[in-house]
Amino acid sequence: MRHFTLQEVKSWDRFYRGNFINSISGFKSVSLIGTVDSNNNANLAIFSNIVHLGADPALIGFINRPREASPHTLSNIEETKTYTINHIHADFLDKAHQTSAKYKKEESEFDKTGLTPLWTEDSKAPYVKESSLRYALDLQEIIPLKQNDTFLVVGAIKHIYVPIVAIQPDGFVDLEKVGSLASLGIDGYYKTSLLKRYSYARPNQDPTELPN
Amino acid sequence: MRHFTLQEVKSWDRFYRGNFINSISGFKSVSLIGTVDSNNNANLAIFSNIVHLGADPALIGFINRPREASPHTLSNIEETKTYTINHIHADFLDKAHQTSAKYKKEESEFDKTGLTPLWTEDSKAPYVKESSLRYALDLQEIIPLKQNDTFLVVGAIKHIYVPIVAIQPDGFVDLEKVGSLASLGIDGYYKTSLLKRYSYARPNQDPTELPN
Numbered sequence: 430m431r432h433f434t435l436q437e438v439k440s441w442d443r444f445y446r447g448n449f450i451n452s453i454s455g456f457k458s459v460s461l462i463g464t465v466d467s468n469n470n471a472n473l474a475i476f477s478n479i480v481h482l483g484a485d486p487a488l489i490g491f492i493n494r495p496r497e498a499s500p501h502t503l504s505n506i507e508e509t510k511t512y513t514i515n516h517i518h519a520d521f522l523d524k525a526h527q528t529s530a531k532y533k534k535e536e537s538e539f540d541k542t543g544l545t546p547l548w549t550e551d552s553k554a555p556y557v558k559e560s561s562l563r564y565a566l567d568l569q570e571i572i573p574l575k576q577n578d579t580f581l582v583v584g585a586i587k588h589i590y591v592p593i594v595a596i597q598p599d600g601f602v603d604l605e606k607v608g609s610l611a612s613l614g615i616d617g618y619y620k621t622s623l624l625k626r627y628s629y630a631r632p633n634q635d636p637t638e639l640p641n
Numbered sequence: 642m643r644h645f646t647l648q649e650v651k652s653w654d655r656f657y658r659g660n661f662i663n664s665i666s667g668f669k670s671v672s673l674i675g676t677v678d679s680n681n682n683a684n685l686a687i688f689s690n691i692v693h694l695g696a697d698p699a700l701i702g703f704i705n706r707p708r709e710a711s712p713h714t715l716s717n718i719e720e721t722k723t724y725t726i727n728h729i730h731a732d733f734l735d736k737a738h739q740t741s742a743k744y745k746k747e748e749s750e751f752d753k754t755g756l757t758p759l760w761t762e763d764s765k766a767p768y769v770k771e772s773s774l775r776y777a778l779d780l781q782e783i784i785p786l787k788q789n790d791t792f793l794v795v796g797a798i799k800h801i802y803v804p805i806v807a808i809q810p811d812g813f814v815d816l817e818k819v820g821s822l823a824s825l826g827i828d829g830y831y832k833t834s835l836l837k838r839y840s841y842a843r844p845n846q847d848p849t850e851l852p853n
């Protein structure tokens with residue numbers, strides 16, 4: 430076990446530090462966020478810092494980098510107040526990762542990567558047709574973080590598309606069956622395999638009865 | 642593909658809805674957060690909504706549930722301004738999940754589950770000795786989310802312990818080698834296997850050259 434102090438971390442070059450710090454917070458959700466501006470120009474970008482905020486109301490948050498680093502998704506959501514989140518699977522991972530390139534505002538990542546926009550009555554923003562689990566949200570709030578100019582974007586779920594075979598009797602959605610990927614760091618993508626599901630933990634359980 | 646509207650989601654019972662909505666945001670980081678109150682009473686709790694906020698300064702965020710549902714970690718961080726985040730591995734997963742039981746404030750989850758507090762000079766808060774990747778943070782800010790009374794807790798990394806064999810030449814930390822788990826929903830835990838790491842995506846890459 431190697432001990433690193435903040436002083437040492439600060440001395441590293443930015444790419445090494447970025448890879449290291451991005452990794453230690455652990456495996457992440459990774460999805461494509463679809464948006465449009467007020468002229469219906471589509472944008473698609475990959476995001477890995479997505480959090481569950483609550484089930485009732487059903488709220489999801491994501492972290493957007495500083496505006497100068499990642500402007501289009503944020504400004505489109507500000508303009509049209511809506512966006513879609515689309516899971517990523519192995520068969521279009523190359524295209525999904527390619528959306529992280531810095532295209533110009535007038536260039537659509539759908540055109541540039543060959544992913545297919547799916548326009549519906551649900552949402553002004555397009556879904557990704559290739560994605561097997563997708564949902565549409567309405568913007569609730571954009572919270573700027575003063576420490577580093579990032580943003581927490583809070584959205585309320587309005588529509589959800591899920592393969593019915595992945596939904597278990599208790600509502601749990603088996604994302605391994607959907608083929609949704611996890612991510613690590615800036616550029617690592619992972620398959621998953623279930624180790625264990627638990628029942629609700631109760632305080633009166635004797636820890637000596639725990640198998641490990 | 643089954644389409645669910647918000648109206649239908651709202652009609653479900655809270656356990657089914659909780660499992661479903663917690664799942665669709667995808668695989669998550671999962672870690673144990675160690676804290677102490679001002680009398681050095683230790684607390685340990687499992688958290689799965691952890692986000693990378695930035696590498697310079699090195700900032701990590703996590704979502705804390707409403708105060709009445711999950712009060713101890715939050716009040717301890719308010720009192721002592723410090724906490725540790727500790728990755729979870731298969732060999733102590735049962736104990737880690739058991740920390741989610743509602744113990745009383747004066748009961749330490751370390752005592753109740755048999756996990757070992759590791760006290761250091763780094764941090765007032767204890768690390769988890771069984772964890773192979775752990776880091777200590779200083780509180781920067783607690784941001785209340787008005788939509789559902791949850792909180793985004795923003796912390797600055799001060800100390801990091803990582804197995805040296807897991808650190809790749811470019812700074813990427815191979816968490817598969819560390820054995821850190823991912824989580825899904827409220828109670829699902831997953832192993833991971835690397836599918837692919839990419840290089841930095843550039844806009845001039847021809848999408849027709851992408852292998853899929």
